Amino acid sequence: MTRIDLHSHSSVSDGTDSPAEVIEYAVAAGLDVLALTDHDTVGGIEEASRHLPSGFTLVPGMELSCAYQGSAVHLVSYLFDPDSPELADELRRVRSDRAHRAEEMVRKLQEHGVDVTWERVLEIAGAGKDEYADANTIGRPHLARAVVEAGAAKDVQDAFDKWIGSGGPVYVARYAIDPVRAVELVRAAGGVCSLAHPGRAEGATNGAVPVELAERMVGVGLGGIEADHPSHNRPQRKFWRGVAADLGVVVTGSSDDHGSLTGHRLGCRTTAPEAFEALIAPATGAPLLKG
Template sequence: MRIDLHTHSSVSDGTRPPAEVMRRAAAAGVDVVALTDHDTTRGWDEARAALPDGLTLVPGMELSCELDGRSLHLLGYWFDPDDPALNAELARVQASRDSRGRAMVERLRELGSSVTWEQVERIADGARVGRPHIARALIEAGTVASMDEAFTKDWIGTDGRAHVTRYALDPATAIGLVRDAGGVSVLAHPRARRGKYVFDDDAIRGLAAAGLTGVEIDHPGHEPADRAALRALADELGLVGTGSSDDHGELTGDRIGCETTAADAYERLLAAVPAR
């Protein structure tokens, strides 16, 4: 069984609609796929309606969190999308995304770019605006030549000249919200050095103590040594180790299924889902 527990659609910062993500997962030989768009569940219904025979959908989301002043991403699965407490926090996150995006575009224009908010909204095509949409607008405007160049300190990278912070959840709070909504949580790509999503063992121990269920180990951004270290830590803490593509469509080379979760790990995640 091939299980990919981390993918994105055009509902957030992926380039493929949810229905196409499902079709591509089936074509890649995946049996179970999670749709985990950033801070939203809007793609779930479309994904469910388009499920090919033999493909199981894990409804999920990637929550924007912050720990010690750094961005941390938390994957939530099987929670109630109508949970009031969780939705109240998501509304704050989403409102902050919008205001942040407008502020970043304003800074970029002050720096000499011709990028406009209308251009960014067109690229987002109804999705909540994120930095990848702004980066694509920068390329379209001729300000930068690539996504990598956009995500530097010269432009919209962390601590970049046009970077603007936004509201994000405390991860321990997010873990509790997901649990109370009937779901389980997995720490996303904690050793993705290129993206600067690097958290040490003590940070992961703290999240485990707060109720974290698993940690993403086999991820395209993780080096072999980091995977081995995370696997040992997961065993020590009793965390479920997962594997995922973190596919964003064209932005990541349509890589659904390039990393997968073992069947026994998937069963452990399912068994950890709180009874409703």
């Protein structure tokens, strides 16, 4: 049976492995299809595409950052045209604001006596000092790793809990797209998308994406819900599978692997081949890439 993982990250955003290494790990994990979905960028797709073994399929994608009533909502988006003007403009704005937010948090950390430098965060992110807004996506996980290096947290999760998570002493909000509009942008660019880990929405009242928001997103073209995610327990998986069935969209399953940060878990959750085919059927913006 074809094994499909529709959510993964490389060092182009907040994963620890290069795009080429992500492909190597995917093959070793027995996957046949992998979506590379770095945060708000397709910057790793070209490198990954050069390292596809025969018979392996790469799904070009990204994880799009959205916000709803103060909470984070994420969309794993696939097979869109990255040069679609309106979507490209929004992505540049999101990446730029991510970087400026991280730089401001560095300043606040320094005020709290944490020995973190902006230069080191850029190094961890693999971004150039002068062109960071359009280079690799800079996010809080890069900052968290710098905090750990500085000895102010025991690990990345502790850095979020102690310093940079929502409500933390150095947290800074940033620009993010309204999720309904985000679905519209992806669909207008010929792509399709699935609601990422809906049971885990930072800043939400009950920690989850509101079902009524999922309904509105489906109304403008959302094609799937990532019910099978490592952060979801059994009741959450059952609940979101039920929501997907009620709304008439497919269930996707994904590892959301970030390399060593998540224990190289590619393939720990997968998407059924028939769900994958149904999800991508409307896509016209970009082709699947085959080895």
